[in-house]
Amino acid sequence: MKKESILQRRGILKSLLAGSAFAFISGRSDKSEAASAKLKGRIKQCVCRGFWGKYPWDEFLPTVKQMGIIGIDLVGQGDWAKLKEHGMISSMSPGAGSIKNGLNNPDMHEKYMETLKKNLQASADNGWPNVIVMAGDRAGISDEEGMDNCYKFLMEGKKVAEDLGVTMCMELLNSKVDHPGYMCDHTAWGVELCKRVDSPRFKLLYDIYHMQIMEGDLIRTIRENIDYIAHFHTAGNPGRKDMDNFQELNYVGIMEAIAKLTEEGKFNGFVAHEFGAKHKFDSLRRAVEICDV
Numbered sequence: 001m002k003k004e005s006i007l008q009r010r011g012i013l014k015s016l017l018a019g020s021a022f023a024f025i026s027g028r029s030d031k032s033e034a035a036s037a038k039l040k041g042r043i044k045q046c047v048c049r050g051f052w053g054k055y056p057w058d059e060f061l062p063t064v065k066q067m068g069i070i071g072i073d074l075v076g077q078g079d080w081a082k083l084k085e086h087g088m089i090s091s092m093s094p095g096a097g098s099i100k101n102g103l104n105n106p107d108m109h110e111k112y113m114e115t116l117k118k119n120l121q122a123s124a125d126n127g128w129p130n131v132i133v134m135a136g137d138r139a140g141i142s143d144e145e146g147m148d149n150c151y152k153f154l155m156e157g158k159k160v161a162e163d164l165g166v167t168m169c170m171e172l173l174n175s176k177v178d179h180p181g182y183m184c185d186h187t188a189w190g191v192e193l194c195k196r197v198d199s200p201r202f203k204l205l206y207d208i209y210h211m212q213i214m215e216g217d218l219i220r221t222i223r224e225n226i227d228y229i230a231h232f233h234t235a236g237n238p239g240r241k242d243m244d245n246f247q248e249l250n251y252v253g254i255m256e257a258i259a260k261l262t263e264e265g266k267f268n269g270f271v272a273h274e275f276g277a278k279h280k281f282d283s284l285r286r287a288v289e290i291c292d293v
Contacts, residue, residue, distance in 0.1 A: 042263070043291050043293065045069050045291055045292070046092075047069050048072070048272050061086040062086065069088075071088055071091030077122055089127070089128060090128045092169065096115050099173065103149065105136055113156060113157065130168075130169050131166060135170060135183040167200075167203055170190060172186075173185060173207060173210045174210040204231075205232070206231070207235075208251075222254075222257060223261065226266045234251065240274075241277070244283075
């Protein structure tokens with residue numbers, strides 16, 4: 001073969017490889033676009049509204065729906081009608097408590113119970129499956145005392161949740177980097193609270209990013225505690241950014257484990273993406289593709 005032909009072929013191959021690399025990083029190849037609305041569906045994928053608040057609903061909802069996303073986490077009741085207009089659900093609705101001042105504070109129980117009951121009823125009326133509850137900061141409260149306080153609140157709340165068929169989900173957050181002092185910062189603490197409350201309508205929101213920071217050993221922990229997990233959040237670590245080659249989590253392996261648990265009848269919840277996207281909707285599209293195992 002002539003030297004010129006070899007060089008030409010090498011040039012073409014180099015161009016093709018460069019194009020493939022760009023498609024992998026950006027998630028914007030024609031194949032990616034065409035396949036995005038035809039997900040395998042083993043993982044029911046959603047996205048949290050928080051990082052996308054700057055995008056108007058009329059742009060945000062059609063765009064994420066085209067990717068195969070079916071629900072939005074943490075949307076206030078005033079915007080629920082917009083979700084319904086686009087055939088989407090509120091996958092995790094407001095419940096009671098905040099990161100800083102949560103259910104571990106008995107002084108807030110009366111106020112929070114009133115709020116929780118209203119939010120549970122509203123979620124039930126709209127057919128939404130989950131509401132979020134937060135443990136709150138330690139703020140001088142021991143973990144055991146905080147668990148007792150959360151238990152007392154949840155024992156009253158579970159009666160309403162069970163009657164309405166809505167699940168209260170307490171989120172696991174890291175106290176090392178993002179939320180210093182937050183009490184529900186280890187799976188074992190959250191699982192023990194679930195065991196004490198002993199209700200199918202109180203479980204954990206397992207945030208994969210946060211628990212990577214606090215514990216690691218994610219797949220084993222998820223498998224061993226799936227009976228107490230109702231919902232997942234995702235993000236790359238470190239940085240709470242994209243699922244790219246600059247972070248440490250193997251989301252294909254994690255999602256495969258969750259998909260298998262679903263097929264075994266041990267999990268029937270959602271996985272919601274909650275990260276600051278480096279490349280706007282391209283980043284989210286790529287996350288959906290990675291998690292579509």
